[in-house]
Each structure stands twice: as C-alpha cells, then as structure tokens.
Amino acid sequence: MAKNNDVYPLPVGPSDLCFDKNDFIKKSFSVDQFLQNHRKKANLETLRDDLGMYLKVLRSAMIELINKDYADFVNLSSNLNGLDKAINGIQVPLGQLKEEVLQVKLNLDEAMEDLSFRLDQRQKIRARKRSLQSLARVQSSLSKWSVLLHLDENSRDEELERKKERPPLDPGLVERAASEFNQLQFCISKCENDLTESHKEQAKKICDLLTSSLDGMFLKSLHERDSEGMARCLRIYITLDKIADVESLYRREVVSPALHDVVSENSLQSDPRGLQGVYSRILSFVDTDMEPLLKLTARGVRMPIVKGFDFLVNSFWPEVEQRLELHLPLIYAPGNPEMFYQRYCETQEFLEKLERCCGTQTGVKRLHAHPQYVAFLQHWNLxxxxxxxxxxxxxxxxxxxxxxxxxxxxxxxxxxxxxxxxxxxxxxxxxxxxxxxxxxxxxxxxxxxxxxxxxxxxxxxxxxxxxxxxxxxxxxxxxxxxxxxxxxxxxxxxxxxxxxxxxxxxxxxxxxxxxxxxxxxxxxxxxxxxxxxxxxxxTRLPLITQFILGEISSQSLPHLRQVSDIPRLFRRTNREMPTKPCSYVTQVLALPLAFYSAQRSVVNKELLEQWLTLTFAAITQQFFSCVDDVLTSVQKTEESLRRLKKIRDRSAATSSSEARGLGDDDKIRQQLLLDVCSYCEGVDTVGIARTNVDKLEELLSLVETARAKNDSAK
Incomplete structure (x- = not known):
C-alpha cells in the first residue's frame, strides 16, 4: 500500500448505501461536513440504518482478519526457539572472515604505497634525464654561438672590451641567432637547477649582444626610413619576445629627444598660438617621424604588416603625458577659468586628433585604458x-x-x-x-x-x-x-x-x-x-493673482463702510431727494479703474478682464452685504412705525412725523439705487459684462426691488 495514498482498501458493503465507504478514511474527513453533504441524498433515519449496516460489515471483516493471522501469532514463540544458539554459532566464522578482510586490505595498501613510491622515482628520473638532455643542448648551443658571435675572443681581454665597443653583428646572423635563441631559452627553463653561473652569464652575454645589435639595426632603419629593415627588426623582436623593450627603446631614443624642446615653458611662451601650437608640433611628429612605423604596425584600412606593437600608445603617449606633467604643469591650473577653458578645449581637440591616429576603435580603447591617459584627465580639475x-x-x-x-x-x-x-x-x-x-x-x-x-x-x-x-x-x-x-x-x-x-x-x-x-x-x-x-x-501665478486682487480690494473695500452712514444723512435732516451718487462710490472704483488704465497696454485683454472680474466680484460681495444690511434696517424701522401707528392717535403731529419718516426711507432707497447704478456704470467702463461679476445683478435687483416695493406701498 502506498504511504502517500489518502484512500485505504475497505471491505465491500451493500451497493445501495447512501454514502461512499471511502469517505471515512480520507484525511480531510469531518463529521459535520459528512452530514451536510448527505442530508440532501437521504433523511437521517436512512443514513442511520445504512451506517449501522456498514458497521456490521466492518466488524465481520475485523474478525476474519484476526482469525486469518491467529495461527502465525500463536506459532511465533515456538519459531524463535534455538535462535540464540544459531547466532552464537555464526559469530566465530564471521570474526575470522573480518580478520582476513582486514589483512587483505593491509596488504593492498602496502602494495599501493610501494607502487606510488616507484612511480615517483621513475618520474624524477625522467625529469632528471630531460634536464640533463636540455643541459647538453644548452652547452652545445652556448659553445656554438660563443664561437659565431666571437664571445670567447672578447672575453679574453675584458679591459679591451670595456674600452672598445663590439662591432655590430650581421643582420642575417642576428635573425638566425634570434630564431634559435628561443630554443635556447626553452632548454634553459627545463634545466635551471643544473645550470652553472658560467652558463647563465654566457646566455646573458648572448642575449645582450643580440639585443644591442638588434637595437642598433632598428635605430639605423628608423633613421634611414627603411621600411623593410624596420619590419625585419620588429619580427626579430617578436621572436625574442622583446615587444615591450623595443617600445621602451623607441620612446627613450626617438620620442624623448624629439619632444625635448617642443614640450617646455619656453616653447609655450614663444609659440604665438600658445598651447595649441605645442600640440600641433607634437602631432606633426606623429605625421612625419612615426608615419613609416605606424604603417607597419598600426591597423588602418588594411591589415598591419607586423602585429603586436602599439608605439603610439606605449611609446609616444607616455612620453607626451610625462613631459606635459613635468614641464607644463601650469596648463592644469583652474584659477583663471577663461584660460582653463581655452586650454582644456585645445587639449580635447588634441586628444581627438590623437585618437584618429590610432586608426581603429580597438586602438582608441587601448589609449583610453592606458594608466597615464587616465592620470592625464584627472590632472584637469574640472x-x-x-x-x-x-x-x-x-x-x-x-x-x-x-x-x-x-x-x-x-x-x-x-x-x-x-x-x-x-x-x-x-x-x-x-x-x-x-x-x-x-x-x-x-x-x-x-x-x-x-x-x-x-x-x-x-x-x-x-x-x-x-x-x-x-x-x-x-x-x-x-x-x-x-x-x-x-x-x-x-x-x-x-x-x-x-x-x-x-x-x-x-x-x-x-x-x-x-x-x-x-x-x-x-x-x-x-x-x-x-x-x-x-x-x-x-503654481506661483494663482498666488500672484491673489496678491493683486488683495491689493486692489484692501484699498477699495474700506470705503464701503460709508454705506452704513447713508441713513444718518437723510433721517430727520429735511434733505432733498438725492440725484447723484455718494462720493464713496468714486473712491471704491478709483483703484480698479486706475489699475485698468495703467495695465491695459501692458497685459493682454483676457488676463486683465479676469483680474478685474475677480476684483469686482470681491467688492460686489461686500457691497451687497452692506446694502442688504441698510435695507433690512430701513425695513425694520418702517415696521416699527406701522406698529406705533396702531397704538397712537391719528393726530396731525403724528401724521406729519410719519410722513417725514417715510420720506426719509424713500431718500435712503433712492440714494442706494443711485450708488449701485453708478457702481455698475464703473464696471461697464472697463468693458466687463455685468453677468460675469458675481452678485452684481443681484445687488442691482435688490435696490430696484426695494425701491419698487416702496412705491407700490404708497
């Protein structure tokens, strides 16, 4: 039975049961869930009877299982009799077998150690044999080249050797010696432990003589602009694995003397073009003196004749950078920004031209990766x-x-x-x-x-x-x-x-x-x-607008307080019916109208209308509140007079007083109407529609309605 199986085999029950027998052995079995799932299939009585019937089946199966294995349970004790004696009987043979196995293993280990020791000895013998063979080749080669290169004759008289330089070797002999010198080097590497000091000194003399002769041939071919000679020497340098040495030689013997007078403070001060002139002369060296060498080694339109050299990056550029750093440190000074900018731009132009001389993108990357190129850029304190x-x-x-x-x-x-x-x-x-x-x-x-x-x-x-x-x-x-x-x-x-x-x-x-x-x-x-x-x-524009409106409103709104003084102008003063607006209206309109006159030629029409509309809206809101308060007060006064009319007798004095009071209220309403109309005319003056100003139509309607109601009441 599989351990991971959720369902275990159960005895088969009647086929007409209302449930599945496998539900009981599921790990997720729940009594409540079981009853919930089977209530719709059968009622509780039927479910109870089916469960009782299947319980009987399970009991019968359990009894059969016990009876089936009962004989094995009973015979278990009798089958174990004599087991101890059998175990004791096999202990001795097993112990002997263990000792024999251990002895065999020990013998095998000894044989393996002896075999390994003999193999190591053989390997050392072979290595020693190869070393001696290499030593023999080294001895033979050194003797041969000592004779060919006249080292024995020169060593006889060391004093003469110090006073007189050896004559240059034949180019053919140098090329032949270089091709075989690598074999000599290989043999020397295989027998270093057996070499004597005399062997090492003799090999060093051969190498020095080849190198000095080759250096002389290379410099001579450069001086004569002999392309074939330069190519031949470069190939020999490759054979001797002296690429870095020849690049250093070229820098020391050719580039450094050529740039000695070019990169200096005197050169910078005497050149009419300043630093640009110095850079121009530096690049002219590349175009003229280095041209034959670059054609041989640099990858241009075609493949280079001799691969592996980069004189521009490894010989020319390090010398240029070092001389600029040592002899022209003033060009890096950032104290004068105008001069620094000019020199930095001239330097960038110089580097761009130098990159074009590299020929390929790979050469440019090598130039950028050169440590002295990185250091040169860091000198410019940007x-x-x-x-x-x-x-x-x-x-x-x-x-x-x-x-x-x-x-x-x-x-x-x-x-x-x-x-x-x-x-x-x-x-x-x-x-x-x-x-x-x-x-x-x-x-x-x-x-x-x-x-x-x-x-x-x-x-x-x-x-x-x-x-x-x-x-x-x-x-x-x-x-x-x-x-x-x-x-x-x-x-x-x-x-x-x-x-x-x-x-x-x-x-x-x-x-x-x-x-x-x-x-x-x-x-x-x-x-x-x-x-x-x-x-x-x-986001500052709405804030500026608020300040503009605040400036205008703060000047105009205080004058609206005079609206509340209008009743005092007419009550019991016997003044005539007003025919012109009060002076406060002019004061309220003064700043907005002056602002309009001053800004209509400066600000576009839409923006100016927007500002004035918002300004008049704020003023009108306050104006409406003041007028409404005055009219409410007038109305309350009239109602008070009416109540007094019912209480007092209809005497002549009373009638005269009442008539005078009502006339004063008419004058107040008329004055408010004149003021509001004058204010509306001021709004019309700046070309703003009354409907665009909040509360303006309501304000005008308020005073007109109050005046009309009073006339109808009469």
Whole structure:
C-alpha cells in the first residue's frame, strides 16, 4: 500500500448505501461536513440504518482478519526457539572472515604505497634525464654561438672590451641567432637547477649582444626610413619576445629627444598660438617621424604588416603625458577659468586628433585604458573649474535678488524685472561658449534646476516683501502712489513668470544642441526634469493673482463702510431727494479703474478682464452685504412705525412725523439705487459684462426691488 495514498482498501458493503465507504478514511474527513453533504441524498433515519449496516460489515471483516493471522501469532514463540544458539554459532566464522578482510586490505595498501613510491622515482628520473638532455643542448648551443658571435675572443681581454665597443653583428646572423635563441631559452627553463653561473652569464652575454645589435639595426632603419629593415627588426623582436623593450627603446631614443624642446615653458611662451601650437608640433611628429612605423604596425584600412606593437600608445603617449606633467604643469591650473577653458578645449581637440591616429576603435580603447591617459584627465580639475563658474553665475543672481526691490525699474529686455532677466541670462550662460564643458553637463544641468528653484523661492519672498508705505504712511497721496507701484510690480512679476516658463522649451533645445550624442532616453529625462520646474513656477501665478486682487480690494473695500452712514444723512435732516451718487462710490472704483488704465497696454485683454472680474466680484460681495444690511434696517424701522401707528392717535403731529419718516426711507432707497447704478456704470467702463461679476445683478435687483416695493406701498 502506498504511504502517500489518502484512500485505504475497505471491505465491500451493500451497493445501495447512501454514502461512499471511502469517505471515512480520507484525511480531510469531518463529521459535520459528512452530514451536510448527505442530508440532501437521504433523511437521517436512512443514513442511520445504512451506517449501522456498514458497521456490521466492518466488524465481520475485523474478525476474519484476526482469525486469518491467529495461527502465525500463536506459532511465533515456538519459531524463535534455538535462535540464540544459531547466532552464537555464526559469530566465530564471521570474526575470522573480518580478520582476513582486514589483512587483505593491509596488504593492498602496502602494495599501493610501494607502487606510488616507484612511480615517483621513475618520474624524477625522467625529469632528471630531460634536464640533463636540455643541459647538453644548452652547452652545445652556448659553445656554438660563443664561437659565431666571437664571445670567447672578447672575453679574453675584458679591459679591451670595456674600452672598445663590439662591432655590430650581421643582420642575417642576428635573425638566425634570434630564431634559435628561443630554443635556447626553452632548454634553459627545463634545466635551471643544473645550470652553472658560467652558463647563465654566457646566455646573458648572448642575449645582450643580440639585443644591442638588434637595437642598433632598428635605430639605423628608423633613421634611414627603411621600411623593410624596420619590419625585419620588429619580427626579430617578436621572436625574442622583446615587444615591450623595443617600445621602451623607441620612446627613450626617438620620442624623448624629439619632444625635448617642443614640450617646455619656453616653447609655450614663444609659440604665438600658445598651447595649441605645442600640440600641433607634437602631432606633426606623429605625421612625419612615426608615419613609416605606424604603417607597419598600426591597423588602418588594411591589415598591419607586423602585429603586436602599439608605439603610439606605449611609446609616444607616455612620453607626451610625462613631459606635459613635468614641464607644463601650469596648463592644469583652474584659477583663471577663461584660460582653463581655452586650454582644456585645445587639449580635447588634441586628444581627438590623437585618437584618429590610432586608426581603429580597438586602438582608441587601448589609449583610453592606458594608466597615464587616465592620470592625464584627472590632472584637469574640472570640479574646481565648475565651482568657480558656479560662484560667478550664482553670485550675480544672488546679488540681484538681494539688492533688488519692488521699486527697481525694469531693465531694457523682454522681461519687465531685472531679477527675471538676470535669471534667464544665468540659465543661458551655463551653456554659453567659453563656459560650458561637455564633461560637466550633469553639473550645469543641476545648476539650471537650482537657478529655477531659487527664482521660484524669490517670487515667494517678493510677494511677502514689506513696502515702505505699509509700515509708515505720511499721507494718502503717497499711499495711493505706493499701492499703484506695488500693483505694477505684481503685474510685471506675473508676466515675467509667464515669459520665463514660455522660454524654457527653448532652453531645452539649446541644451540638446550642445549634447549632440544624447540618447532619446536622456532627452526624455531632461524634458521631464524641466517640466517639473515649469509646473512649479506656474503654481506661483494663482498666488500672484491673489496678491493683486488683495491689493486692489484692501484699498477699495474700506470705503464701503460709508454705506452704513447713508441713513444718518437723510433721517430727520429735511434733505432733498438725492440725484447723484455718494462720493464713496468714486473712491471704491478709483483703484480698479486706475489699475485698468495703467495695465491695459501692458497685459493682454483676457488676463486683465479676469483680474478685474475677480476684483469686482470681491467688492460686489461686500457691497451687497452692506446694502442688504441698510435695507433690512430701513425695513425694520418702517415696521416699527406701522406698529406705533396702531397704538397712537391719528393726530396731525403724528401724521406729519410719519410722513417725514417715510420720506426719509424713500431718500435712503433712492440714494442706494443711485450708488449701485453708478457702481455698475464703473464696471461697464472697463468693458466687463455685468453677468460675469458675481452678485452684481443681484445687488442691482435688490435696490430696484426695494425701491419698487416702496412705491407700490404708497
């Protein structure tokens, strides 16, 4: 029976049972679930009878199982009799067999150790034999080449050897010796333990003589511009595995003397083109002196004749970089940013031309990976240069923002405020020629975002700025002038923010033109960053609008308090029926109308109408409240008079008083109607529809209705 099986075999019961017998042995069996599942199939009585019937089947099966295995249970004890004696009988043979197996294993281990020892001995003998054979070859080769290269003759008279140089060897002999010298080196490596000091010294002499002769041949072929001779020497260097040595030789004997007078302070000062002239003369060495060598070794349009050499990267460039670092350290100084920028750009142009000389992308990568190339770029302290530019640009902006006030006249630019114009100039200066460096793109872009964020903060500070007239007001005329100036500043601030935001896409275009190799993903990232700054600046526009409306409303709303004084002008004063509006209406309309006259030639019509509509809506709301309070008070006074009329007698004096009171109320309503109509005419003057001003139609309807009701009551 499988251990993982959920269902175990059960005895077969009657076929008409209302349940499945396998449900009881499932691991997920639940009594409640069982009853819930079978209540719909049969009632409880039927389920009980079927369960009782199957219980009898299980009991019968259990009895049969016990009877089936009963005989085995009974005979179990009798089957175990004598088992101890049988176990004791086999213990001795098993022990003997164990000892024999251990002895065999011991013999095998001894045989394996002896065999391993003999194999090691044989291997050492073979190695010793190979070493002696190599030693014999070394001895034979050294003797042979000592005779051919005249080493024995030269060693006889060491004093003469010191005073007189050996004559150069024949090129054919050098090439032949080089091809066989590798075999000599291989044999020497196989018998190093058996070599004597004399063997090593003799081999070193042969190597030195070959190298010196080969170096002389190579330098001679360079001097004569013999391409075949150079190619032959380079192949011999490859055979001798002396690639690094010949590159060092070329740097020491050819490049260094040629650049000795080119890269120096005197050369820099005397050259009319300055550093650019020095770089030009350095590159001319590549185009003229190195041209035959580069044609042989550098991969250009065709495959190189001799592979494995890179004289431009390993010989020419290290010498150039070292001389620039030692003899012209002043070119790296970032103290003068203009000079640093010019020299850095000239250096980048020089490196680009040098990369073109490499011929292939692989050569350019080797140049970039050279340790001295990395060190050369690190000498140019770009972070310090950026810090100087940062202080120049940010310093100008901070100076203008700290010294600028609302009273500063606008500069003659497209912007109205000097701060905004300076902000835009600072943004563009980051990408101007003479300032921007491609390697500092991320820093200048970050500076742009910081400038926009600083301008955003300045706008908030300018809105909260306290004006002189707000703290001390000598007279009303100066107060009105100051408010008009404040409004003018807020309008200019609003238009400048709009213009600056509108110009930001042009800034992004200027940046992408500077970054010609920028990927599409990079452009999207720049665009999204600039979009955030645009949205941040645009959030200032509603706030500026609120300040503009607040300035106008704060000047106009206080005059509406005079509405509550109108009843006192007519009650029991015997004044004539009013025919013209009160002076407060003119005072309420004075600042909005002056604002309209001053800004209609500066701000576009839609924006100006929006500001004035919101302004008149705020004034009208307050005007409506004041008029409604006065009319309510007049109505309450009339109701009081009516109640008194019922109580008092109808005397002549009383009638006269009542008539006079009612006449005063008529005058009050008439005055309010004249004031509201005059206010509506002022709104019409600026070209705003009355329906666009909240509460204006209701205000006019309120005074007209009050006047009409009073006439009908008469």
């Amino acid at each position: 972070p310090v240069y950026f810090q100087i530019r940062f202080q120049e640009i940010a310093g100008v902006l901070e100076t203008v923002m700290s010294e600028s006030s609302a009273g500063v006249p606008p500069v003659l630019t497209d912007f109205q405020l000097q701060t905004t114009a300076t902000t835009w100039d600072c943004l563009m200066r980051c990408w101007a020629s003479g300032v921007f460096l491609y390697q500092l793109t991320h820093r200048f872009w970050k500076l742009n975002l910081q400038i926009l964020a600083r301008y955003y903060t300045w706008v908030g500070e300018a809105l909260e700025q306290k004006w002189p007239s707000e703290s001390s007001v000598p007279n009303a005329v100066r107060n009105d002038t100051s408010r008009l100036a404040r409004l003018q500043f807020l309008v200019h601030l609003y238009t400048d923010v709009e213009k600056l935001v509108a110009r930001l896409p042009g800034l992004l275009n200027s940046v992408t033109m500077k970054l010609q190799n920028l990927s599409q993903q990079g452009q999207q990232l720049l665009k999204s960053c600039l979009k955030e700054s645009e949205e941040q600046l645009l």
